[in-house]
Amino acid sequence: MKLNKLIFTENACYKAGRKITPKGIMVHSTGANNPWLKRYVGPDDGKLGKNQYNNHWNQPMSREVCCHAFIGKLADGSVATYQVLPWDHRGWHAGGSANNTHIGFEICEDGLSDRTYFDRVYREAVELCAYLCRQYGLTEKNIICHSEGHAQGIASNHGDVMHWFPKHGKNMDAFRAAVKVELAASSGDTGSEPAPASGLYRVRKSWSDAASQLGAFKVLANATALADKNPGYAVFDESGRQVYPAASGGSADSPLYRVRKSWADAATQKGAFAVLDNAKRCADENPGYSVFDEEGKVVYTGKAAPAYTTYTVKRGDSLWAIAARTLGKGTRYTEIKKLNGLTSDLIYAGQVLKIPQK
Numbered sequence: 001m002k003l004n005k006l007i008f009t010e011n012a013c014y015k016a017g018r019k020i021t022p023k024g025i026m027v028h029s030t031g032a033n034n035p036w037l038k039r040y041v042g043p044d045d046g047k048l049g050k051n052q053y054n055n056h057w058n059q060p061m062s063r064e065v066c067c068h069a070f071i072g073k074l075a076d077g078s079v080a081t082y083q084v085l086p087w088d089h090r091g092w093h094a095g096g097s098a099n100n101t102h103i104g105f106e107i108c109e110d111g112l113s114d115r116t117y118f119d120r121v122y123r124e125a126v127e128l129c130a131y132l133c134r135q136y137g138l139t140e141k142n143i144i145c146h147s148e149g150h151a152q153g154i155a156s157n158h159g160d161v162m163h164w165f166p167k168h169g170k171n172m173d174a175f176r177a178a179v180k181v182e183l184a185a186s187s188g189d190t191g192s193e194p195a196p197a198s199g200l201y202r203v204r205k206s207w208s209d210a211a212s213q214l215g216a217f218k219v220l221a222n223a224t225a226l227a228d229k230n231p232g233y234a235v236f237d238e239s240g241r242q243v244y245p246a247a248s249g250g251s252a253d254s255p256l257y258r259v260r261k262s263w264a265d266a267a268t269q270k271g272a273f274a275v276l277d278n279a280k281r282c283a284d285e286n287p288g289y290s291v292f293d294e295e296g297k298v299v300y301t302g303k304a305a306p307a308y309t310t311y312t313v314k315r316g317d318s319l320w321a322i323a324a325r326t327l328g329k330g331t332r333y334t335e336i337k338k339l340n341g342l343t344s345d346l347i348y349a350g351q352v353l354k355i356p357q358k
């Protein structure tokens, strides 16, 4: 993947400054015959080429649109990815609630008939998704295209990318399968541990059972994370020595810090990290999660999950009516007042109120 960064600091979406916790990825394509990145990404950084109409999206625009990245052609004709918003920035790409949960990227369409171009941008998109999955603890199952988002009721009615991929024998299931393969073959270039001088850490049921191999990694932490997700699997080094979990008599190279809601609830594990700071960062990104050491002791307590939901006041609302609707009982309006620090019963349309959990 050729990942470049040119953040759209002049786009209104960037300026809105809202953040999300990415829960998925939405694949889009632009719906216009223009494979050149410079149509959307600017100003020219020397690789994009100059947009003679100066109508790229890094400026105030009449339409409120912006995704997190574009895949298309550089001035020299090669294919590259440009990140244009921070990945955890709330984008405007889905026309629905997926904006609150999904990282969205656009593949620049050409005339839809050039197989060579398609193969290159498809490959680039697979690698971008694998990269984002590793960054945010996602899997290929968390990837959808815009038209699938519409079918799920979380995006507007657009056909992308299913008006294009099938022309070249692909669909979103094939795309997800390709990301899965990419993740399993992950070289773990986001890891923090140095790669061993040679060789890979392999995740298998046993060393002799090579057919059971789920993946091979340069970074031990990535291998142990995969083994953790698959009970019965272990991590082996190049010589076939089990390095994780520590084989009896042996010892693991380094302890791992696990990020979970609670130690007992192993299914909630977001990741396992050799470096404590990385585990802390992961916990910070996931309210309600903490970091545990090998013995299950809490070594870092992350932010508490919010104990409330929110409600935006509409015209004609009263605290009593809101309490009746959200909490089932008008008399509970006093709890809403207390949680929001209100000194009177006066509320106004557009006000965002915290609502206690039921």
Ligand SMILES: [Zn+2]
Binding pocket: 027, 028, 029, 093, 146, 158, 160
């Ligand atoms: Zn779209």
